[in-house]
Amino acid sequence: MISRLKIALTNRRVQFLRGVIVSLACGMVLAFAGFAPAAQQSGRGLRGTFEVHFPKGHPASNAPCPPDQFCGVGRLVGFGKATITITDETFDEISGSPCFAVTREEVIAPTSGVGTLVIDSTGSFCRPGRSGDSHASPSSYGGPGRWDLTYTVDGAGSSGGFAGAAGSGTERASSNGGVGVWHIRGSLSLN
Numbered sequence: 594m595i596s597r598l599k600i601a602l603t604n605r606r607v608q609f610l611r612g613v614i615v616s617l618a619c620g621m622v623l624a625f626a627g628f629a630p631a632a633q634q635s636g637r638g639l640r641g642t643f644e645v646h647f648p649k650g651h652p653a654s655n656a657p658c659p660p661d662q663f664c665g666v667g668r669l670v671g672f673g674k675a676t677i678t679i680t681d682e683t684f685d686e687i688s689g690s691p692c693f694a695v696t697r698e699e700v701i702a703p704t705s706g707v708g709t710l711v712i713d714s715t716g717s718f719c720r721p722g723r724s725g726d727s728h729a730s731p732s733s734y735g736g737p738g739r740w741d742l743t744y745t746v747d748g749a750g751s752s753g754g755f756a757g758a759a760g761s762g763t764e765r766a767s768s769n770g771g772v773g774v775w776h777i778r779g780s781l782s783l784n
Contacts, residue, residue, distance in 0.1 A: 639746075639760055639781035641701065643677045645773040657704060665775055672703040672778030684718060692719040693755060695740060698747075701777075708753020712777075714764050716742030740766035746781065757784040 643665035646655055658664030662678050669675040682697040695718045700709040718740050746760040762779010 635781070637671065637781050639669075639762060639777060639779045641667055641675065641677070641775075641777040643775040643777075645673070645775075647771045647773070665773065667775070669701060669703055669777075672707060673705055675701055675703040676773070677701050677777075687717070692717045695742065697742070699742040699744075700751075706753075708755040709751060710755040710758060711747040711750035711780075712744040712764075713747050714742040714744040716740060738768045740764065742766070744777075744779065748784075754784075756782065758782060 644667055645663065645665035655664055655666055658666060658676050658678065663682075664676050664678040666676055668675070678700045680698050680700055682695065683726050684693040684695055687694055693714055693716070697714045699712050699714065701712065702708075718738060720738050742764040744756065744762055744764050746755075748756065748758045751758050760779055760781040760782060764771060764775060764777050766775045768774075
C-alpha cells in the first residue's frame with residue numbers, strides 16, 4: 594500500500610511539473626507574440642483626423658497649438674492626441690482653372706512626446722462651384738475649400754520614434770466657414 598501511495602504521489606508531481614512546463618512554454622510564446630511585432634514593427638497604417646478653428650470674431654482654441662501657427666488638433670490612430678502644423682505652403686494658379694496647385698510641409702506631433710512626423714504633400718485646392726470667384730468682402734471666411742493631396746513621409750526631417758520613417762498616402766482637407774478638417778490616410782513604416 595505504501596508503494597502505491599508513493600507511485601500516486603510521484604504521478605501527481607510529474608503531472609504538476611508537466612502542467613507548469615506547458616504553462617511556462619505557452620506564456621513565453623504569448624509574450625514573444627505580443628512583444629515581437631512592437632519591437633520589430635516595420636509597417637502600419639497611418640490614419641488621423643485633425644480640426645483647426647479660424648477665430649475671427651469669436652473665441653476659438655486650437656490648444657495645445659501655439660496661437661501664431663496654422664495648426665490643428667486631433668488624433669493619430671495608435672499614437673493618441675496629436676497636432677498637425679503647416680510649416681510651409683505654396684499656392685500656384687492652374688491656367689484655365691479656378692483651382693490652385695498646392696505644395697505643403699506639415700509636422701504631426703503626438704502630444705505624448707514620442708517624436709514628430711514630417712510629411713510633404715502635393716495636390717490641389719479648389720472652391721466648389723467656383724465660389725472662389727465670388728465678390729465676398731475681404732473680411733469674409735470665403736466659400737468652402739477642398740484640398741486633395743498626396744503625401745510622402747520625410748523620415749530625415751522626422752524625429753524621435755518617427756526618425757527614419759517612410760510611407761505615403763492621401764490627405765483630404767476641407768474648410769467651411771471658421772472650421773477646417775484634415776483626414777490623413779496611408780502607410781507608415783517605422784525603423
